[in-house]
Amino acid sequence: MSSPRKFENLKFSLYEKASEMMMFESYYRGGAWDGGKIVRFHPIELSPAANILNYGQGIFEGMKAYRTVKGKIVMFRPYDNARRFAWSCHKMVMPEVNVEKFMKAVRRVVLENAEFIPETADGSHSLYLRPVCIGIESLLGVRASSEYLFYIFASPVGPYFDKVGVISLMVTDVHRAAANGTGDAKAACNYAVTMKPKKDVNEAGYDGALFLDTVHSRYVEEAGAANFFALMEDGTLVTPQLGSILPGITRDSIIRLAREMFGLRVEERLVDIAEVCQNAQEVFLCGTGAIITSVDKIAWQGTDHMVNKNRFKLAHQLYNKLIGIQLQREDDPYEWILEIQ
Ligand SMILES: Cc1ncc(COP(=O)(O)O)c(C=O)c1O
Known part of the structure; x- marks a missing residue:
C-alpha cells in the first residue's frame, strides 16, 4: 500500500x-x-x-x-x-x-x-x-x-463543519422536499433549494438550517446534508421517519448501534419541533460528512432553545463506537467494513 x-x-x-x-x-x-x-x-x-x-x-x-x-x-x-x-x-x-x-x-x-x-x-x-x-x-x-x-x-x-464539535441550528420556513417528491433520492435539485436558507441562517449567526415538513411546517425532516436525532426526556432516541428525507446510511447504522449495542429504545416517527425544543436532552446530526455532530441550540419562532442538557454524552458514545468500527479499532459485528485491495 x-x-x-x-x-x-x-x-x-x-x-x-x-x-x-x-x-x-x-x-x-x-x-x-x-x-x-x-x-x-x-x-x-x-x-x-x-x-x-x-x-x-x-x-x-x-x-x-x-x-x-x-x-x-x-x-x-x-x-x-x-x-x-x-x-x-x-x-x-x-x-x-x-x-x-x-x-x-x-x-x-x-x-x-x-x-x-x-x-x-x-x-x-x-x-x-x-x-x-x-x-x-x-x-x-x-x-x-x-x-x-x-x-x-x-x-x-477534514471535518464537515467549520466549527468542530458542536453546532447551532436555525429552523427555516423554506421547504426542502415534499412527500412523493425527490427527497428520498440524492438528487442535485434537493440541494439547490437549501442554499438560500443556509445563507440566511449563517447570516443570522447559526451554523446550519433545520427543515420542517411541507404540510404542517411542524415535523422535523433533516438538515441540509445530514439526518436528525433527539434523545428525549424518557430516554427514547427519536429520528424522523423515512419518506421525504434521505435514507441516510449513518442514520441506519446509528439506529442499529443504539438499539443493539446501547440498549436504547429508538423510534422512527413524526418528530414535532415543539417537543424537541421543550424536551430534548440531546440533539445531533449524522451523515457521511457530518459523522455525528452535536447540536447545542435550535432557534425556532424567534427563541433559542438549548438542547444539550445531557452534555452530548450519547453522541460521544455513538461517535466512538461508529468511528471505532470504521477505523477497525473495534469489532465489526454487522460486516459494515469493506477492505479495498
Ligand atoms: C440531505 C441529506 N440527508 C442525510 C444525509 C446523510 O446520509 P448518509 O449517512 O448516507 O451520508 C446526507 C448525506 O450525507 C444528505 O445529503
Whole structure:
C-alpha cells in the first residue's frame, strides 16, 4: 500500500491539488454504458444546452475511504451507497448504474488515489468520494436526457463543519422536499433549494438550517446534508421517519448501534419541533460528512432553545463506537467494513 501524503489543515473542500488525482468516467450513449476509464481529474466539456445545465437532471453520492489502525484501506457500507445511487437513477429517470459497475469504479478510484487517503486518529480525516451521474444530451424542451455521464472524483477532506464539535441550528420556513417528491433520492435539485436558507441562517449567526415538513411546517425532516436525532426526556432516541428525507446510511447504522449495542429504545416517527425544543436532552446530526455532530441550540419562532442538557454524552458514545468500527479499532459485528485491495 502506498504511503500517504502529508496534509495540513484539511477542510471539507475540494483539495487544491485535485488536478494531481485520478477520476473515473463512463458515458451512456446509444442505449448502453461504455466500460469507463480512469483518467486524470479534468474539466468536463458540455453543450450549453445540456440537460444538467438547464433542468438539473443530476444525482450524486458521498462516501469515504479511511486508512485504519490495522494499516488497511477501508470503506463503510459502500454497497448501500451503490444501491441508493441506483435508486436515485430510477427516481430521476436515468439509466441505472448497477451495483457491480458502481462498486468496480469506486474500488478503482480509491486504489488509484491511495496516496491521498490521509492518516487519521479520530476519523475526522478521510478520502471523500463523489460519484455523480448527469444528463448531458443537448435539448430545449423539458424531458429526460438520452445521454449520460457517470463519473467519480475524490478529495482528501477534514471535518464537515467549520466549527468542530458542536453546532447551532436555525429552523427555516423554506421547504426542502415534499412527500412523493425527490427527497428520498440524492438528487442535485434537493440541494439547490437549501442554499438560500443556509445563507440566511449563517447570516443570522447559526451554523446550519433545520427543515420542517411541507404540510404542517411542524415535523422535523433533516438538515441540509445530514439526518436528525433527539434523545428525549424518557430516554427514547427519536429520528424522523423515512419518506421525504434521505435514507441516510449513518442514520441506519446509528439506529442499529443504539438499539443493539446501547440498549436504547429508538423510534422512527413524526418528530414535532415543539417537543424537541421543550424536551430534548440531546440533539445531533449524522451523515457521511457530518459523522455525528452535536447540536447545542435550535432557534425556532424567534427563541433559542438549548438542547444539550445531557452534555452530548450519547453522541460521544455513538461517535466512538461508529468511528471505532470504521477505523477497525473495534469489532465489526454487522460486516459494515469493506477492505479495498
Ligand atoms: C440531505 C441529506 N440527508 C442525510 C444525509 C446523510 O446520509 P448518509 O449517512 O448516507 O451520508 C446526507 C448525506 O450525507 C444528505 O445529503
